[in-house]
Amino acid sequence: MHDLAICEFAEKNLYTAVVSDSLDQLGARNQAMREYIRPLYPSCKMAGWARTILCSDLYHIPADPYSVEIEAVDSLLPGEIAVVGTQNSIRNAPWGELLSTASRARGARGAVVDGLVRDVKKIEELGFPVFATGIKPVDSMGRGCVTAYNVPVECGEVLVHPGDFVFADFDGTVVIPKALVPEVIALATDKVRREDSSRAELMNGAYLRDVFAKYGVL
Numbered sequence: 001m002h003d004l005a006i007c008e009f010a011e012k013n014l015y016t017a018v019v020s021d022s023l024d025q026l027g028a029r030n031q032a033m034r035e036y037i038r039p040l041y042p043s044c045k046m047a048g049w050a051r052t053i054l055c056s057d058l059y060h061i062p063a064d065p066y067s068v069e070i071e072a073v074d075s076l077l078p079g080e081i082a083v084v085g086t087q088n089s090i091r092n093a094p095w096g097e098l099l100s101t102a103s104r105a106r107g108a109r110g111a112v113v114d115g116l117v118r119d120v121k122k123i124e125e126l127g128f129p130v131f132a133t134g135i136k137p138v139d140s141m142g143r144g145c146v147t148a149y150n151v152p153v154e155c156g157e158v159l160v161h162p163g164d165f166v167f168a169d170f171d172g173t174v175v176i177p178k179a180l181v182p183e184v185i186a187l188a189t190d191k192v193r194r195e196d197s198s199r200a201e202l203m204n205g206a207y208l209r210d211v212f213a214k215y216g217v218l
Helices: 004-013 016-025 067-074 097-105 120-126 178-203 208-215
Strands: 046-057 080-085 110-117 130-135 144-149 153-155 158-160 165-169 172-176
Touching (some): 004 046, 004 165, 004 178, 016 165, 016 172, 046 067, 046 110, 046 153, 067 097, 067 144, 097 110, 097 120, 110 153, 165 178, 172 178
Parallel strands (some): 080 110, 110 130
Antiparallel strands (some): 046 144, 046 165, 153 158, 165 172
């Protein structure tokens, strides 16, 4: 089982900018997904462990088009985020309301899709955080299918492995390699503290050069 306390702590106390800065500090400088992956609604924020899903384009209707997709969603565990790599496809919307509902029932904390989604208003009403590249009402049948899950996938031009830690808010989505999670969370927490102190002093009229010299953050 995954450590849900880390997910809850990150969502409550951190934001993607400090997490990205902390990854930079450790030399992991390419862990922020591309800017075109955006939250479906402004309040989307999520942190959890990657359950990866791989999609491929399709040009025929197979006998059982949804079998692997159903297995993948049913495999989600509490604390996980569905990370869907589509190989940059825009042929269909592989994620929608019913997958969001099923994922939430499994205890998943959200989904990030390097592709299109549909049923957006229903997903917002459900309160399930989803990040994606765009919106399109077209079903995947005969256009694309899930070919594998729990394998490395590329999502937003970041290679995501099963069990990596995914954190997303309005600024974007970052991926923390599993081995770096404790160190990144600690560094990000410290930076939040220093930024809070810097902000307070700047609001009181301190010069930026003095505040930066004291706390070392911008």
